[in-house]
Amino acid sequence: MATVAVSRPPLGGFSFDNCKRNAILQGEANKVGFNLPAARKTGTTICGVVFKDGVVLGADTRATEGMIVADKNCSKIHYISPNIYCCGAGTAADTEMTTQIISSNLELHALSTGRLPRVATANRMLKQMLFRYQGYIGAALVLGGVDCNGPHLYSIYPHGSTDKLPYVTMGSGSLAAMAVFEDRYKPNMEEGEAKQLVHDAIAAGIFNDLGSGSNIDLCVITKGSVDYIRPHDEANKKGVRLNDGALQLTGDYKYRRGTTTVLTKAVNPLDLELVEESIQTMDTS
């Protein structure tokens, strides 16, 4: 708060008191040439596909803070309700809190209506909240689930627009993943096919985008069951290349005897006399 004593009772929610101070600090820091710390983002590849009986969601697991990897194994597929899951790209805190708030609201709503929540409800709640904050909440989401009307998949942008599509990708690696989808997507795929397609799309994002990396997480949602596979595949294991049967790339620095040829060898025994021998017990109590 900017003042010590207040004349009105404080309201909950966002407080804009420090915005001017922050702007001044930013200006001062730029003058000196110093960068203020960046928010942790999930420069990401997330995607989803609708198949015959349900929806498959996939995500990578790297979280970045500027140019540094902040979390090598973060979980980007968030729980919304037993039949609805949501992948999040953008600012990590924003996606986390937004999905938690919507999950709580959806739970209260479901208790009030007495029915399993619908994906369209979650979509509507998310887009109304994100539009209210005009894009300042940096959360790009892929929402998927199965309800009484079948499987549904939505993509939700930070400013509040949504798309309902059979296959969607979001994040910095979305172009790489979308290329895979555009090539190989067919309507009404089987579960195994759909999982392989999502796996390959995320792998394309991981290998071709700097902001995505580490493992591939999958979430398969069908009517009545959810299979959260974490990790589905460890695409980036340190020192091991993926393709041909785990080729070891990290070297072994122990050299066998004879690697360096021996030219001469001279042994000088040292004659030592035993002068004194004493035993000191250690206190091991």
Place this chain on the structure above:
Amino acid sequence: MMRFCVLQNSRGLHSQLKDSVPVAGLCPQGAYGMQDSLRSGFTSVKNELLPSHPLELSEKNFQLNQDKMNYSTLRNIQGLHAPLKLQMEYRAARQIQRLPFLPSSNLALDTLRGSDESIGFEDILSDPAQSEVMGEPHMMVEYKLGLL
């Protein structure tokens, strides 16, 4: 006596100025004709007029704007009686409160609004029960009564 609510268009440039929103300590003259930094903080002319963040005004007025929109839709669908009756109930429920420096549950108001069945940022961030500043009782009651 019934009062008709006037539906104003709250968009437009003049709502970008803080003028249209009540700001505590708007008149910089304190008790002795000087800037009262303790109560109203550091100020400048720009501070008084322009909001510090593009969302500040829209968030401050969010509930009001939602209500206006809902009332006007309700009026168009069901006639004038519907928003009038609802507003009467809201006014009655809003009066059930303790003095400003004490926490009030606002139970009736929450139930009418439906905010007892939803969670938003106002429940998670800046919880008034855990605020860092304390309101001075006399000042808060005077402000509420318009004597300040």
